[in-house]
Amino acid sequence: MSDLRANRVAEQMKKELGDIISRKIKDPRVGFVTVTDVHVTGDLQQAKVFISIYGDDAQQEETLVGLAKSKGFIRSEIGQRIRLRKTPEISFEIDEAIEYGNRIESILKDLNNES
Template sequence: MNKTRISRVGEEIKKELSLVLQRGLKDPRVGFVTVTDVEVSSDLQLAKVFVSIFGSEEERKASLAGLTKAKGYLRTEIGKRVKLRHIPDFVFKLDESIDYGSKIESILREISTEGEKQDES
């Protein structure tokens, strides 16, 4: 299948899924969730949804469990909003790239403050 179509379908699912999670999902387990990326398989049967979840490790696990439990509802809502013959099955994965980036940023900040201290002495 055409790669541009697959990427467009992924972007559309990402946009609509973000809106549904923001406004429509009432599960108390699901906290502050951001959809960072959606990778759709070439046959449009499976979509890996990468989410960033704000909170502790327990809150992340609970939110991921809530998302997995609400998979059917989310597919139904996406089916109403996106014109596709078949809505892909969602697999939710935790995106830790934001945590990794903030860790690197804090290390760089430490290095720069140490460099400034050495310059002063």
């Protein structure tokens, strides 16, 4: 039961976070960000937000710093948009899955070209 609710809250947070980050955050350090996934714990206390950032490593670090500084504002916006007794603590992580998938694809392509 709580897993179903956590999944629904995570999907709602993913949608709202995309809107908040793209429209409400005015920090110049925050670049082009896509929210790829959100994992919420069963007790709805913690939310791990996976993001994909366009740019090199320096731009990604700057964006993470900007998002960390905006965490309080983002959390209050989420609290206003989603009706929960307590808004989850948010942590941001770069989603490595896309880069990992691209690396696997290029390795497979190289193997096929060698054959």
